[in-house]
Structure formats: C-alpha cells, structure tokens
Amino acid sequence: xxxxxxxxxxxxxxxxxxxxxxxxxxxxxxxxxxxxxxxxxxxxxxxxxxxxxxxxxxxxxxxxxxxxxxxxxxxxxxxxxxxxxxxxxxxxxxxxxxxxxxxxxxxxxxxxxxxxxxxxxxxxxxxxxxxxxxxxxxxxxxxxxxxxxxxxxxxxxxxxxxxxxxxxxxxxxxxxxxxxxxxxxxxxxxxxxxxxxxxxxxxxxxxxxxxxxxxxxxxxxxxxxxxxxx
Amino acid sequence: xxxxxxxxxxxxxxxxxxxxxxxxxxxxxxxxxxxxxxxxxxxxxxxxxxxxxxxxxxxxxxxxxxxxxxxxxxxxxxxxxxxxxxxxxxxxxxxxxxxxxxxxxxxxxxxxxxxxxxxxxxxxxxxxxxxxxxxxxxxxxxxxxxxxxxxxxxxxxxxxxxxxxxxxxxxxxxxxxxxxxxxxxxxxxxxxxxxxxxxxxxxxxxxxxxxxxxxxxxxxxxxxxxxxxxxxxxxxxxxxxxxxxxxxxxxxxxxxxxxxxxxxxxxxxxxxxxxxxxxxxxxxxxxxxxxxxxxxxxxxxxxxxxxx
Amino acid sequence: xxxxxxxxxxxxxxxxxxxxxxxxxxxxxxxxxxxxxxxxxxxxxxxxxxxxxxxxxxxxxxxxxxxxxxxxxxxxxxxxxxxxxxxxxxxxxxxxxxxxxxxxxxxxxxxxxxxxxxxxxxxxxxxxxxxxxxxxxxxxxxxxxxxxxxxxxxxxxxxxxxxxxxxxxxxxxxxxxxxxxxxxxxxxxxxxxxxxxxxxxxxxxxxxxxxxxxxxxxxxxxxxxxxxxxxxxxxxxxxxxxxxxxxxxxxxxxxxxxxxxxxxxxxxxxxxxxxxxxxxxxxxxxxxxxxxxxxxxxxxxxxxxxxxxx
Numbered sequence: 016x017x018x019x020x021x022x023x024x025x026x027x028x029x030x031x032x033x034x035x036x037x038x039x040x041x042x043x044x045x046x047x048x049x050x051x052x053x054x055x056x057x058x059x060x061x062x063x064x065x066x067x068x069x070x071x072x073x074x075x076x077x078x079x080x081x082x083x084x085x086x087x088x089x090x091x092x093x094x095x096x097x098x099x100x101x102x103x104x105x106x107x108x109x110x111x112x113x114x115x116x117x118x119x120x121x122x123x124x125x126x127x128x129x130x131x132x133x134x135x136x137x138x139x140x141x142x143x144x145x146x147x148x149x150x151x152x153x154x155x156x157x158x159x160x161x162x163x164x165x166x167x168x169x170x171x172x173x174x175x176x177x178x179x180x181x182x183x184x185x186x187x188x189x190x191x192x193x194x195x196x197x198x199x200x201x202x203x204x205x206x207x208x209x210x211x212x213x214x215x216x217x218x219x220x221x222x223x224x225x226x227x228x229x230x231x232x233x234x235x236x237x238x239x240x241x242x243x244x245x
Numbered sequence: 246x247x248x249x250x251x252x253x254x255x256x257x258x259x260x261x262x263x264x265x266x267x268x269x270x271x272x273x274x275x276x277x278x279x280x281x282x283x284x285x286x287x288x289x290x291x292x293x294x295x296x297x298x299x300x301x302x303x304x305x306x307x308x309x310x311x312x313x314x315x316x317x318x319x320x321x322x323x324x325x326x327x328x329x330x331x332x333x334x335x336x337x338x339x340x341x342x343x344x345x346x347x348x349x350x351x352x353x354x355x356x357x358x359x360x361x362x363x364x365x366x367x368x369x370x371x372x373x374x375x376x377x378x379x380x381x382x383x384x385x386x387x388x389x390x391x392x393x394x395x396x397x398x399x400x401x402x403x404x405x406x407x408x409x410x411x412x413x414x415x416x417x418x419x420x421x422x423x424x425x426x427x428x429x430x431x432x433x434x435x436x437x438x439x440x441x442x443x444x445x446x447x448x449x450x451x452x453x454x455x456x457x458x459x460x461x462x463x464x465x466x467x468x469x470x471x472x473x474x475x476x477x478x479x480x481x482x483x484x485x486x487x488x489x490x491x492x493x494x495x496x497x498x499x500x501x502x503x504x505x506x507x508x509x510x511x512x513x514x515x516x517x518x519x520x521x522x523x524x525x526x527x528x529x530x531x532x533x534x535x536x537x538x539x540x541x542x543x544x545x546x547x548x549x550x551x552x553x
Numbered sequence: 554x555x556x557x558x559x560x561x562x563x564x565x566x567x568x569x570x571x572x573x574x575x576x577x578x579x580x581x582x583x584x585x586x587x588x589x590x591x592x593x594x595x596x597x598x599x600x601x602x603x604x605x606x607x608x609x610x611x612x613x614x615x616x617x618x619x620x621x622x623x624x625x626x627x628x629x630x631x632x633x634x635x636x637x638x639x640x641x642x643x644x645x646x647x648x649x650x651x652x653x654x655x656x657x658x659x660x661x662x663x664x665x666x667x668x669x670x671x672x673x674x675x676x677x678x679x680x681x682x683x684x685x686x687x688x689x690x691x692x693x694x695x696x697x698x699x700x701x702x703x704x705x706x707x708x709x710x711x712x713x714x715x716x717x718x719x720x721x722x723x724x725x726x727x728x729x730x731x732x733x734x735x736x737x738x739x740x741x742x743x744x745x746x747x748x749x750x751x752x753x754x755x756x757x758x759x760x761x762x763x764x765x766x767x768x769x770x771x772x773x774x775x776x777x778x779x780x781x782x783x784x785x786x787x788x789x790x791x792x793x794x795x796x797x798x799x800x801x802x803x804x805x806x807x808x809x810x811x812x813x814x815x816x817x818x819x820x821x822x823x824x825x826x827x828x829x830x831x832x833x834x835x836x837x838x839x840x841x842x843x844x845x846x847x848x849x850x851x852x853x854x855x856x857x858x859x860x861x862x863x
Contacts, residue, residue, distance in 0.1 A: 018583030018765060020835045022707075022843040025591035025603075025859035026850060103558060155560040184566035186577050264624045341814075370660045373653075374810075381777075381816035455626075456669055463805070465668070477816035483809035486668035486784065489830060492806055493823055500819065 043070035043085055050083070058084030059093075092118040092192040092216035094170040098161045099201040101187070101214035102172070104151050110144060112151055114159070117192060117216040120169035124151075128162060128173035130180070156182040158212050158220065178202060182212075185222025192217035261358050276452050277437065289318065289446070296432065296444035296502055299509060301412070303420040303517055311421025315413040317444065319403035324413035326421040329391035342388025346375040348397045348410055355402050356447055371397075371407055378411045378431065378470040378480035384424040393423060404446040407482070408433040411470045412506065419514055428510050429479060431470035432502040434495055436487060438462040441495065443502060453485060463487040467495045471503035557773050564774045571759045571771075578768065583832055585766040588707070590843050592715035593851065594860055599688075600716025600745075603860075604708040607768070608698025611705055613690065613712035617719075619733070620687035622678070630677020630685040632666055634659040636692045636705070643697065651694075657812070658692070658705055665706070665751040665782030665808035672713075672750055680724045683731045688716070699769040702780050706753035707840055710785070713750060714844050717742035748787035751807045752836050754829040755780050758817060763825045765832045777815030779825050782808030783833035789841030804830060 043049060051067040060072040061083060074087040094100070094116070102116040104124075112124040129150070131143060151157065158179050159172035174180050195215055203211045204224055212220040263269050281287060291297065297317040306312040309325035316322075332343060348371040350360040364372075375397065383393070395417070397410045411431035418425060435445035435453035442449045445466065456464040465485015472479055483492065567577060574581050586607035595601035598614035605611075620631055636659040638651025645651070666672045677686040690712065692705055719742045725732040736742075757767035757778040764771060767778070784805045788796040806826070811817075817825070 018581070018585060018832055018835050020585045020588075020839040022588045022590050022839045024843055024847055024850075025589055026847075026857065028589065028859065103560075105558070152560070154558040156563065182560075183562040184569075185563070186566065187563070269625055270627075366656075366660065366663075369656055373657055373660075377811055377813075380814035385814075454667070461670065461803075465807075467809075472816060475816070477818055478811075478822055479816040480811055481779075481809055481822065482811075483806060484664045484667055486670040486805045486807045488803055488805050489826055492809070492826060496819060496822070 040075045042073065043076060044073045045069075045071050049076065049085070054081065056082045058082045060085030060087060086193060088193065089191060090193060092116060093168070094118055094122075094161045094164055094216070095197075096161050096163060098197065098215040099158065099212070100161060100170075100172065100216045101156065101158050101182070101212055101218035101220050102216070104153055104155045104157065106153065107148050107151070110147075112147070114157065114172060116170060116172075116214075117189070117218060118168070118170060120167060122161075122170040122172050124157070124159065124172045124174070128171070128175060130175055130177075151181060156187060156220065158182060158214070182220055182222065185220055188219045188221065190217045190219065263357065273452070273455065273457055276448070280437075280442075280449055280452060281440075287442070287446075288448070293440060294443050294498070296505070299412075299506065301416060301509070301513055303416060303513060309417075309421070311417045311419070311423070313413050313416035313420055315409050315416065317403075317405060317409055319401055319446070320406055320409050321400040322406070322409045322413045323398045323400060324410070324417040325396050326414070326417045326423065327394040327396075329388050329393050332390060332392045335390075338390055340389055341385040342383070342390070343385070343392040344376050344379050344383060344395060345392050346372045346379065346395045346397070346414070348372045348375055348399065350399045350402060354399050371410065374407055374468075374480060374482055375410055375414060378429065379414055379418070381477065381479040382415070382425050382427055382429045382472055383418065384426060387424055393418075402447060404435075404448075404450045405433045405444055405468070407431070407468045408444075408470075411480070412510075416510060416513065419510075420517065427472040427474045427477075428507055429470055429472055430503040430506040430510065431468065431480075432499050432506070433466060433468035434499060434502075435466050436463050436485065436491060436495065438464070441498060443498065456486070463491045467492070467499065469496065469499040469503065471500060473504045473507050557769055559770060559773055563770075567771055567774050568760045571762050571764055574762075576764070577770070580766075582762060582764045583828065585703075585832075585836065586768070588704075588839075590707075590711055590840075590847070591859055592711055592844070592847050594858065598712075599718065600712045600714070602708050602711035602715055604704055604711060606698075606700060606704040606707075606766070608696055609700060609704045610694075610696035611701075611708040612693040612695055613705075613708040614693075615712050615716045616689040616691070617716070618687050618689065619679070620685055622682060622685040624682075626674075627682035628678050629674035631687040632663075632672065632674070632677075632690065633687065634662045634666075634690050634692065634709075636662075636694065638694045638697075641696070642694050646694075654701075655694075658702060661702060661753060661780055661782070661808060661810055662690075662706065662709060664810070665753060668784075668805075668807045670749060670805055671782075671784045671807040672747065676746055677718075679721055679733065680731055684724070684733065686718060688713075697769070699772050700755055700766045702753045702755045703766060703836070706751065706782070707836065710747055710750040710752060710840065711844060713745055713747040714790070714848075716745050718745065747785075748790035748841075749785045749802075751782040751784050752833050752840070753780055753782050753808070754832045754836070755812075756825045756829050756832075758815070758821065758825070761821070763821070763828055765828070775813065775815075777811060777813040777817055779817070779822070779829070780808070780810045780812060781806060781826055781829035781833070783830060783837075785837045785841075786834070789838045790844065792845070804834065806830075 047070050049068045049070055055068055057063055061068055062071050070085045072085055072087040074085045077084045077086050100116045102114040104112050105115050106113040110126045114122045114124050116122045159174045161170050162173040163171045195213060195217055201213045208224050210222055210224045300316040303313045305314045305323055306325045310328045312325040314323050348368050352360045395414050399406050408431040415429035435442040435449050437453050450466055453464050453466050465483060465487050467483045469478060470480045570576050589605045592602045594603045595614045599617045600615040601613060603612045622629060636655040638646040638655045640647040679685055690709055720736045721733055722736055723734040754765060755778050756763040756765060757771060757775045759771060759775045784807050786802055788799050
C-alpha cells in the first residue's frame with residue numbers, strides 16, 4: 016500500500032497553448048479604439064469617446080450586423096429568458112429563495128414558481144411558507160430555468176417542470192460561462208451511465224443516471240448524516 | 246510581541262537569577278539520573294506507573310455558573326464557566342454553540358521564569374487544545390448562536406497542566422449543568438527511552454522534551470483526553486519523537502488512567518447533588534421552625550387580645 | 554474552510570466515494586494531488602521555496618540572523634516559525650481573521666521541529682554559549698484549496714534544504730564581546746542538514762475512513778482530522794550510491810495533534826497513524842527526489858527562475 020505522490024519542479028512546467036497553429040483572433044484591451052466611424056452600434060463592453068468606439072474590457076470582438084460587442088474571456092453570467100442554469104441556494108427569505116448562479120447579482124426563486132407536492136393548482140398557504148426550508152435549504156443545488164430578467168439584471172428563476180428542481184448526489188464543476196453555448200437541450204444522458212446538466216451559467220452538474228433509486232437506497236444514510244449535523 | 250501598556254512592566258532584559266545557579270545548567274545526564282532513585286521510584290516517591298493523587302472540588306467561584314478547583318500535588322488549577330451568551334461580533338448564524346477557552350498561567354506559576362501578563366504562544370496553544378478536547382463532549386446543538394466561556398487559571402504548574410486544565414474544565418462544565426454527552430477526563434505521560442512516567446512533574450517533562458542529539462531513543466510527552474463511556478478520544482497531543490509502537494502503548498496506558506479518574510468525578514458530582522439536597526432540606530426545616538414559632542406567637546397574641 | 558457551502562446530498566456523495574476508495578477527482582484515499590515546487594525564488598532570503606499543491610499555494614522564506622543562545626542550551630541555535638495568512642487567499646483572512654489558523658499551524662511546526670531527531674539545532678551553533686544562528690522561517694499562504702498543513706510542511710522543508718548559511722571564518726573574543734569574521738564571498742556558504750526534517754500529514758476522517766490530502770470540499774465533510782508529524786529519511790536526500798552506505802533509520806512521530814470539533818475511536822486513531830506513516834514516507838521520497846533534481850540544476854548554473862509566471 017502506497018499512495019501516489021508527484022512533485023514537479025517549476026522548470027519542468029509545460030505551458031499548453033491551445034491555439035498553437037491556427038491563428039488567434041484579434042484581442043482588444045480597454046481603451047483601444049475599435050473603429051473610428053459612426054456607422055456602428057455600441058454593444059456590451061464598448062463605449063463611445065471622441066467620435067470613436069472603444070473597448071472597455073479585454074477580449075475579442077463580436078459583430079452582428081452593425082452591432083459591435085467585446086466579449087471578455089472571464090465574465091460573470093448574463094442571463095437570458097429560457098436559459099437553463101444550475102445554482103446554489105444561499106438564503107431562505109420571505110416567500111422566496113436567494114440563489115447563487117454566477118451572475119453579477121444573486122438570483123431569486125419565488126415560492127410561487129416552484130412545483131409543490133400535490134399538483135399545480137394549489138394556493139400557497141402560510142404553511143407552505145413555513146415549510147420552505149424543508150423544500151430547499153441553504154446550500155442545496157437546483158437546476159432551473161430563467162423566467163424573467165429584472166431591470167437591474169438579476170434573474171428570476173422557475174422550476175415548474177419535472178426536469179428542474181433539487182439536485183441530489185453528484186459533483187458540481189464550475190467553468191467560465193463564455194465557454195457554454197446556448198443549445199436546445201442542456202440535459203444529457205450519456206451512454207456510460209452518467210447524466211450531465213450543462214447550465215448556461217457555467218455550472219455543470221454530473222450525476223449518476225439512476226438518481227432517484229440511489230436516493231431511496233441511501234435515505235437512511237442521508238438522514239443519519241443530517242442528524243449528525245443537526 | 247505586543248506589549249501590555251496597562252501594567253507597569255519590569256525591565257525587558259531582566260532574567261531570573263536561577264539561570265546562574267548550578268541547578269539550571271545541569272547537563273542532561275545528571276538531570277535524567279536525578280529523576281529516579283536506586284529503587285526505581287520517582288522523586289516524590291511514586292512508582293513509574295503511578296499517577297498523583299487528585300484533589301478536586303466544585304463551587305470555587307460563587308459568581309460563576311460553574312467552577313472547579315483541581316489539584317495534582319503541586320499542579321493547581323482553577324476553572325470557571327460562565328452562562329452562555331450571544332457570540333460577540335458575529336454576523337452569521339451558527340447552528341452549533343461555541344466554546345471559548347482561555348488558559349492563563351499565573352505570573353508566579355512556573356519554576357523557571359515569570360509569566361508575562363500578555364498571552365504567550367504556549368497559553369494560546371493550550372487554549373486551542375482545551376477547546377478541541379471539550380467540543381466533542383458538550384451538546385453544542387442546544388446552544389445555537391451562543392458561546393460558553395471557559396476560563397482556566399493555572400495557579401501553580403508542576404507538570405501535566407493541560408491534563409489538569411481539561412479535568413478542571415470538564416468538572417466545571419458539569420457543575421454549571423451544561424448538557425454533556427459524557428464525562429471527560431484527561432491524563433498525560435512522559436516517555437524517556439524505555440521508561441514511561443505517568444502523570445509527569447515539571448522536572449520530568451523538561452527532561453522528556455529535550456533529548457541528546459545523537460541518541461535515537463524515544464522521548465516526548467503525550468496528553469490524551471478521553472470520553473470513557475463513548476470510548477472516544479477527544480484530543481491527543483504529542484511532542485518529542487517516538488515510534489508508532491511507543492505511541493500505541495502510551496495510548497493504552499492513558500486510556501486506563503483516564504478511566505480511573507471517572508469514578509472520582511462521578512462521586513464529586515453526586516456528592517454535590519446530595520449536598521444541595523441536604524442544604525435545601527435544612528433550609529426547609531429552618532423555615533418550618535420559624536413558621537411554627539411565628540404561629541405560636543400569633544396564638545399567644547390572639548389569646549392576649551381576646552383576654553384583654 | 555468555512556466559506557464553502559455544500560448541500561447534504563453532495564456531502565453524502567463524497568462520503569460514499571471515500572467509502573469505496575474513489576474520490577471525486579479520481580484519486581484513491583492515499584493519493585496526493587499533483588504538486589509543483591521551486592526553490593530559491595526570493596532573492597533576499599537565505600533560502601526560499603514555493604509549493605503549489607493543486608489550489609493551495611505556499612511561499613516560504615528563511616532569513617538568518619545572529620542571536621545569543623539560551624543559557625540552558627548553550628550549544629544550540631534557534632528556529633522560529635511565523636505563518637501569515639494573507640487576505641489574498643480568502644477575504645476571511647482579512648484583519649485578524651486568519652490569526653487563529655496561522656497560530657495553530659506555526660504551533661504545529663514548532664512542535665514537529667522540536668525534537669533533535671527531527672532537526673539538529675547544533676548545526677546552527679557558532680560559538681558555544683555566546684553566539685548562534687537564528688532562523689526565521691516565514692510562511693505566506695497565498696491561496697488555500699485545502700490541506701494547508703501538509704503543503705506548509707513540504708514548503709518549509711524545501712526552503713530549509715535550500716538555505717545557505719555563510720561560513721564563519723574566525724571568531725575572536727574581544728574582552729567580553731564576540732567578534733565574528735564572515736566570508737565576503739556570497740558563494741562561500743554551507744547548506745543545512747534537514748534530511749530528517751518532519752513532514753506533516755493531515756488525515757481527514759470522512760465517514761469511517763481517513764483520507765490524505767483532503768480538498769476543501771472534503772474538509773467540509775469531516776468533523777475531525779488528525780495531523781501527524783513524521784521525521785524524514787536522510788536516504789532520500791542523497792544520491793543512490795551514497796544512500797547504500799547509510800544506515801537504516803526508523804521513522805518517528807515528532808508531533809500529533811487533532812483538529813476539528815469531533816472525536817475518534819482508539820482503533821481508528823491507531824490505523825490513521827499507520828496510514829500517516831505510509832503517506833509521509835511517499836511524500837518524503839518524492840520531495841527528496843525533486844529537491845535533488847533542483848539542486849543539480851542549481852549547481853550546473855542551468856537554472857532559470859520561473860517564479861509566479863505561468
């Protein structure tokens with residue numbers, strides 16, 4: 016029995032470069048003039064000064080017709096209605112949960128936009144409010160869809176579909192949201208028995224496929240664990 | 246080192262006169278040879294595996310919720326536990342209560358040097374070890390967002406002060422009626438070569454801590470605190486240099502020693518309850534007597550009134 | 554680390570993984586994450602090292618100063634450890650936030666290095682009873698991604714291995730004062746003997762089993778962890794031919810401590826110490842090999858400094 020230990024020296028470091036042979040797109044840095052002409056529209060990551068369009072973030076240019084945007088490499092998630100996101104519950108508040116979704120502001124999940132047990136058509140009673148922590152606790156992970164975007168940019172989520180809701184056992188992986196493209200389907204079941212949820216916000220959830228069975232099998236363990244930590 | 250401006254500090258470069266005495270600069274071998282006499286007994290007449298007799302009582306400090314005094318011959322420790330209070334300067338809610346421990350040496354407690362008023366490294370380390378030992382035994386979920394303060398004052402230090410502090414704190418917590426899973430007891434031992442000194446004195450600890458550079462013998466001090474009913478180790482600290490075999494042996498010895506202390510603790514706690522009952526009974530009796538006397542007087546007055 | 558939030562099911566997932574000896578990042582219970590080491594990174598220190606263990610980043614610098622030995626230990630030098638948790642690592646360390654953690658780590662190091670079997674303080678003696686070297690070992694925590702203790706102890710040993718102490722040419726007694734003459738040549742110096750220096754191994758109890766090198770997520774699943782300091786084997790720090798002539802040494806425990814609010818059963822405790830011994834031996838071997846390679850580059854003047862550039 017012996018563990019695997021590897022210590023590499025700094026001089027043995029290998030720096031991988033992904034775009035070694037194909038050409039790199041042009042990078043813009045803040046303050047750099049993108050264009051001096053007036054025929055373009057100002058998009059995200061740009062500003063107008065002295066009749067010219069300048070970049071305000073470091074990144075690559077994206078042009079849609081006349082609209083110029085600069086997309087930074089590292090950015091927080093900017094949500095759009097209909098996006099699938101994975102988030103973590105931070106706080107239980109009055110009639111709503113605060114959810115961390117890697118966007119600039121914390122997102123909101125209203126009590127009215129979750130499916131409660133016992134059918135869709137049901138009035139939210141005072142008991143439901145008191146049961147909120149039973150349903151979703153601080154630290155719990157959920158998958159959800161963006162329902163609407165508030166004027167300040169914060170997101171309102173909903174889980175009104177069977178595919179959304181609380182996530183059980185698995186691993187969360189965080190990547191930059193700019194690496195994830197919007198697709199029709201963000202829920203994938205791989206042939207190897209793994210199910211993956213690729214959130215638009217850069218949070219990826221990887222879990223075994225037979226999740227529900229696993230939870231039932233291990234209910235006792237989970238309860239025991241919760242008892243210990245109570 | 247932050248200086249304590251509230252007190253008048255002595256000149257910084259003063260040293261104890263003892264460092265100029267022959268006793269202080271004695272070589273290692275001489276110190277080692279002094280520990281045992283020709284019969285294999287220690288300086289205070291104990292056998293190697295014999296712990297010092299313990300004296301302990303509770304209710305030392307009347308203003309504290311619970312307090313205790315523990316004495317192992319020349320190691321004397323006072324502990325007081327105060328009511329749970331809200332955790333100061335905290336903005337987050339904590340599900341479990343916290344235990345705040347502070348261990349303080351009296352300035353005159355140590356044989357080698359005077360202790361400064363500001364907490365030094367050793368005191369801080371002892372406080373951390375004490376908290377580590379107490380946390381598993383206190384039912385902390387009953388005090389969400391609260392903190393229990395445990396203060397230890399070491400009046401005199403003659404070895405095994407951490408063990409004494411843990412014992413005192415366990416007793417004081419029980420006296421303060423803080424809910425606990427188990428009685429916590431603690432004991433320490435010093436290892437020098439193949440000899441194991443149970444419940445070492447300061448002189449023995451001093452020899453065990455240092456060792457000759459070129460020799461390869463085991464040496465060191467081990468302190469363990471044990472929850473005897475749950476059979477769990479709540480804290481284990483070791484310094485020095487020992488092989489695994491020596492550590493396992495030390496663990497077994499300490500386990501037995503810790504369990505030996507439990508009946509004493511139980512007796513102290515039971516005696517406390519009995520004592521309290523007796524006191525209350527006495528008070529009740531006295532109250533009854535007074536009432537009877539009063540009633541008698543009333544009767545007398547009534548008779549006087551009716552007669553008059 | 555307290556800043557980390559995990560749901561109870563995620564914790565169960567981790568616990569089950571540990572039970573099956575298969576962790577979230579593909580390691581088994583006794584594997585370490587990959588490390589990167591560079592020594593001699595700080596030009597103004599006598600010895601320095603930077604160790605990166607996955608997301609944990611440690612920078613260690615050793616400064617040498619001259620001091621007067623303690624009267625009861627006239628022939629020994631002094632070591633002093635100081636850990637600084639920089640607020641760069643996490644905002645929690647801001648102000649006095651990291652003080653407790655820093656104290657506990659420096660305290661553990663002090664205890665681990667206390668025994669002469671772990672580090673021989675005699676090599677720091679200049680003139681018995683009058684002058685000795687004092688080493689200030691300053692440890693900066695630049696990033697923390699779990700398992701600070703192990704990373705710090707590796708960094709410290711590497712930095713001490715890299716430490717050069719100038720040769721003292723002559724010591725003169727001028728009345729009551731000591732007059733030292735140091736060599737002017739900066740290359741005229743000696744390396745310290747730290748081959749037996751202890752490494753700390755954290756054994757994190759998750760479920761019923763113990764794992765080494767816990768990640769921050771795994772740390773938040775466990776209520777108690779054990780820190781064991783094990784002395785090093787000098788054989789790993791010399792070339793293979795030299796090692797043949799060296800006597801076998803028995804590894805010893807120079808420090809044991811517990812962290813976290815939980816308690817352990819005696820049986821688990823014993824197993825954990827044995828597991829720690831095995832892990833420490835592997836670590837020590839890997840560290841020795843890396844340091845030897847580094848020194849070879851150093852002496853052949855081929856070494857470039859890489860520092861913090863990636």
